[in-house]
């Protein structure tokens with residue numbers, strides 16, 4: 497039998513020499529990464545003694561920011577974050593396992609977001625619904641939960657925002673994903689599809705394509721896109737809308753790629769945890785603080801509430817309203833501010849803003865998503 501490692505006779509000398517150098521460097525890299533891992537283990541021992549938590553999102557953000565600032569190239573700066581996230585994920589796993597809950601089953605965009613944020617050295621805890629992600633994390637069966645909060649085409653994920661009002665969990669990180677929807681099916685053709693099964697958000701995000709290419713076909717909402725893919729694997733008359741990863745997970749053909757109406761379709765996710773088990777991240781230098789507030793129903797109340805932000809030079813990067821369901825045309829406002837409550841200006845602005853609100857809750861403070 498031929499040796500798979502043997503070099504074919506027609507490979508030029510020059511290429512062989514370069515590959516030899518790469519092999520040598522890879523061994524050096526491996527040795528260096530192992531030295532890094534041993535240091536992380538030592539950090540883990542100190543944390544164990546102190547009884548402090550392992551995952552430090554602000555430190556990980558600083559590590560990535562610091563490397564991006566000194567990257568000499570030719571490696572692209574956007575390649576730094578995914579590489580080091582994986583390295584740090586593997587190092588962190590030597591300190592303690594990180595259990596992460598997300599909307600399952602395997603193959604969802606939520607799972608992809610969890611892997612993108614924590615790296616792949618995690619214990620995956622797939623959940624049946626967004627509510628279940630919050631419940632599982634609050635009950636301590638997962639250390640962190642990953643929940644979608646907004647989509648660039650469809651707007652807010654209402655269920656997540658509503659749960660934020662009452663959950664004891666808080667946000668310690670954010671991450672976002674380009675969402676590419678594909679039509680997946682057991683048979684590699686568009687003919688003979690009886691129903692397209694997907695999460696209602698995905699059906700909405702592909703409305704234009706479905707109307708143009710499958711106008712007569714039923715659109716059947718299911719709990720997640722990956723659940724749709726699972727169902728499509730069982731019934732050849734069904735087609736799913738899901739990620740290419742879900743397609744390979746369930747053995748489906750990619751009948752039509754990238755069918756979302758908006759090619760820049762992005763979803764933003766929040767990373768939540770239990771404040772009794774995890775402290776609020778410290779300032780990383782590039783932070784975001786999320787709040788939910790309400791004001792009394794009187795003219796000028798919303799304006800007055802925002803004045804302290806302007807006065808103290810704090811920028812607002814998001815302002816979202818949701819009905820308070822009181823039947824009185826009252827609203828909750830979801831606000832993202834730039835900065836950390838340890839910044840004196842942010843602290844003062846928050847104190848004054850709180851004074852102007854009927855309801856005020858800090859949902860979390862965390863390092864901005866680093867790419």
Ligand SMILES: C=C(O[C@@H]1C=C(C(=O)O)C=C[C@H]1O)C(=O)O
Nearest residue numbers: 536539550551552555584587588
């Ligand atoms: C090693 C540490 O623990 C974890 C792993 C990190 C890393 O691999 O660089 C950074 C922060 C923590 O999430 C640390 O706190 O420094």
